Amino acid sequence: MEQNISNIKRLSNPFAYFLSVGGFLVLLFMVIGSVYYATVAVDYQWRWFKVPKYFMYKSSVTLYAEGFGEIDTIAANKDKYDITVTTDAGKRTYTVPEGTFDWTEGDMVGPGDIIASYEGGWQPGILAKGLWVTLKISFIATFFGILLGIIGGVARVSNTPVLKWSAMAYVEVIRGSPLLVQIMIFYFVLGTTMNKILMMNGIPRLNAEWYGIMALSVFTGAYVVEIVRAGIEAIHPGQVEAARSSGMTYFQCMFHIVLPQALKTILPPLAGQFINLIKDSSLLGMISIRELTKATREGITTSLQTFELWILCAILYLLMTFTLSMCVQYLERRTATK
């Protein structure tokens, strides 16, 4: 207590305050500077200007003739041109922008001749796609994680052995083994058998993404069970007595009285869990899901911009987790005012 008071006093002095902030900035600058110095020392070529194309790039389109033949007609079609070509492979019409071709009607073409070559529209780059996959997987897994966690948490505090022990076994088994191993089991063991069964019944197989989502949901759910249990047990028993004594059933009491109140106390640890979920989704690259981490790795194999892309990858994860924790802080403040 004494320590706190003296700290506040010291910081209330503006000079000391700026000195302290300045110290932080100097420290930050030193860390970044020394990293930069080290990379210069090993002759690393920073090429940040090449990074944006991993988010958005203009695709280039090249159209080739399919066989021997000739250009039948070239007709204007609004601001584009329709080139109709008859070759031994058949008749085809290409719609291309003006000025991207150099043909007149009746010209002969051979296989592999370029009919037209032009810049297409904007395309999302590999990192943008990876980011989207990571967001999608995290979102769906969060949803199922909460669902599993609440069901498990309610089962965990019940007095029925079958529910209570199932929940306990679930939590112990899942928390006791590495996530990476679980992902492998979900994909290579469960995935193989399930896909085989699905195919035998004529149902299309599930792709790797769904097994990844399952593994993450089940893993996160186990931790959420314990968080929900702690939240439920923190509710004053008088609340349950009041609800039950008015004739509510166990489940009515649970869903109308206990869980809404527990939600408030479990929100911060829950947020921590889902931040972990976003980070853990990076392991899904192991079962060939091209999420952010795997996308980064693939980007590096083609560009060799190791430093830029890994740093960028980390920043993108940071952005996601930081946004989530800000949202939860907002929610917390809103529920706290009640």
Added chain:
Amino acid sequence: MIDVISIYKTFYVPHEVKALVDVSNKIKAGEVVVVIGPSGSGKSTFLRCLNRLETAERGQILVDGVDIFDPKTNINTVRAEMGMVFQSFNLYPHLTVQGNVNLAQKLVRKRPKKEREEKTRMLLEKVGISAKAKAWPSNLSGGQQQRVAIARALAMDPKIMLFDEPTSALDPEMIGEVLEVMKTLAKEGMTMVCVTHEMGFAREVADRVIFMDEGMIVEEGTPEKFYKNPTHDRTKLFLKQIL
């Protein structure tokens, strides 16, 4: 209305305590029974057994002829007919005052929205708190909270009201307003079982006073007889201490 037949209850945690030993009693419809006794005498346990918040290990309790400890009994339908008011109010903090009164009407009685809102409005008026219908429980004083709790219990149209030391957690100046509501209820002919130390209340409205000690009913009688001429030494000692 309630027939308590020789119930026993022992707590083992944190150490063995015989909370109820061979307690029998009959509570008639329309009767106001006040239970008094020193702390740890089993009076709260007795009250909580009446709607099975505690289960007795031996004995029977018949509420309108229904054995409430019978596993085949649907306890929720029995409880719906018994309102309970607690020492610590136990209002639901995540609901407003009217939300508190509405909830069980909706979930248990399945009343349509209009009907239950009308009921809530009427009850809040009755306990003198209609101005705070949209307030949160945490913004109310103890006395106001307890009156809301009474309204919440009454919303179920109970046949019996159980009060577990409803004024013990209140500041002295708020006790009066809660007792006033309880007196009104008693005069309307509500069957009430009330654990309390309020001697004034007991004298004025009780039909019968039960004195408990060490898990047993030591003495019972009309308030007149009970306060003026207690027969048992333990009762005399207790009355001397509190009066």
